[in-house]
Amino acid sequence: MVQPARSSQPAPDGSGWEHLMTYQPDAPSPRNVTRRPLIRRVLVWSAVLTVFALAALVMGALLTESLGLVTVGLALATSTLALGIVVPTFLWVDRLEAEPARLLWFAFLWGALISTLMAIVLNELGVAFFGGLHEDPLVIGAVVVAPVTEEVAKGLGVLLIFLVARREFNGVTDGIVYAGIVAAGFAFVENILYLGNAYLEVGTPGLVGLFIMRCLVSPFAHPMFTVCIGLALGLVAHRRRASSVWVVLLGLAAAVLLHALWNYSAVAAAESFVAIFAIVQVPLFVGFLLLLRWASRRESRLLRDLLTGYGLNGWYTPAEVAMLADPGERRRARQWARQAGGRRAERAMLAFQDESGELAMVRKHVNLQGPDAHWAAREESLLRTITAHRRIFVPGV
Numbered sequence: 001m002v003q004p005a006r007s008s009q010p011a012p013d014g015s016g017w018e019h020l021m022t023y024q025p026d027a028p029s030p031r032n033v034t035r036r037p038l039i040r041r042v043l044v045w046s047a048v049l050t051v052f053a054l055a056a057l058v059m060g061a062l063l064t065e066s067l068g069l070v071t072v073g074l075a076l077a078t079s080t081l082a083l084g085i086v087v088p089t090f091l092w093v094d095r096l097e098a099e100p101a102r103l104l105w106f107a108f109l110w111g112a113l114i115s116t117l118m119a120i121v122l123n124e125l126g127v128a129f130f131g132g133l134h135e136d137p138l139v140i141g142a143v144v145v146a147p148v149t150e151e152v153a154k155g156l157g158v159l160l161i162f163l164v165a166r167r168e169f170n171g172v173t174d175g176i177v178y179a180g181i182v183a184a185g186f187a188f189v190e191n192i193l194y195l196g197n198a199y200l201e202v203g204t205p206g207l208v209g210l211f212i213m214r215c216l217v218s219p220f221a222h223p224m225f226t227v228c229i230g231l232a233l234g235l236v237a238h239r240r241r242a243s244s245v246w247v248v249l250l251g252l253a254a255a256v257l258l259h260a261l262w263n264y265s266a267v268a269a270a271e272s273f274v275a276i277f278a279i280v281q282v283p284l285f286v287g288f289l290l291l292l293r294w295a296s297r298r299e300s301r302l303l304r305d306l307l308t309g310y311g312l313n314g315w316y317t318p319a320e321v322a323m324l325a326d327p328g329e330r331r332r333a334r335q336w337a338r339q340a341g342g343r344r345a346e347r348a349m350l351a352f353q354d355e356s357g358e359l360a361m362v363r364k365h366v367n368l369q370g371p372d373a374h375w376a377a378r379e380e381s382l383l384r385t386i387t388a389h390r391r392i393f394v395p396g397v
Contacts, residue, residue: 123141172235183226
């Protein structure tokens, strides 16, 4: 195992890391003597949870009044099955540099509660606005109104994370993950409403038929649209300037267009539904899967390139860098650690992997934005804990 040592070799970006080689890995970290940051976080998250709780009460009342308690329970249980497909997929995309659980929960709850309430109100207003037109209100609502209102409502949640948690919104992959989780929450509640109505109108056959179409055939419909917004925000994550607004607006327009095309194929005449489904929905879904695969491979390459610089300065061996950039090797490394040192070593290996992913994102920030006191302190802290965790699964280094 290569020991971290003082090195005169400059970093690949020319900034140099020599100052990081002077600290003592085992030195205790000083305690934060002020409680103000903790109190501020408690107040902020208390306000957020209060808003979500109120939205949950309103949404629960609306669903219960519309469908009845028993039907809501049945539709909720059925809709939950789709989450077992969608959410793990986005967590798989995010596996190399995992996002904080609190932000993933915020994204899901925003989609499930805030976005759905906004969409209900705005859809009603939109359909009423176009009510004077001699057009089918179902078509107007599904193809014109819903794509705009729903994508704006979901996109606001992604934008909030982008603006407030800017240190956790590190690029394209993060944008895709946050957008996908917001859309998963939205689809979850929307499915409860649609499945419940189908059960009330047609009974069990209606529930089963709609479950197959919405939860099994097209569970990624909403994530597929909103990912366009997350992708756009990810592209401008490291150049947050007013001149980049057009990229975000382009992402929103793409989400609305794809949503409208998808809905049009769903409300098309029966004789043309299969053809439109094959021409529109199937290619969109294939493109979406290719995008997820590209994002995963891109993050793997980025992790390897950024950690290689640390390896050149003695913080990682070449084998460690290769392992950290390959999901399969990461899994095998955790298995090896457990066999060699039990659960404690396995947990240390997992922490080593997670912290290395975050370290790569810290270095990305430094490379793109220049020296910064926050990122320098975070980099030093991560290098200290990475070294400490390595000593657990490889004693004596």
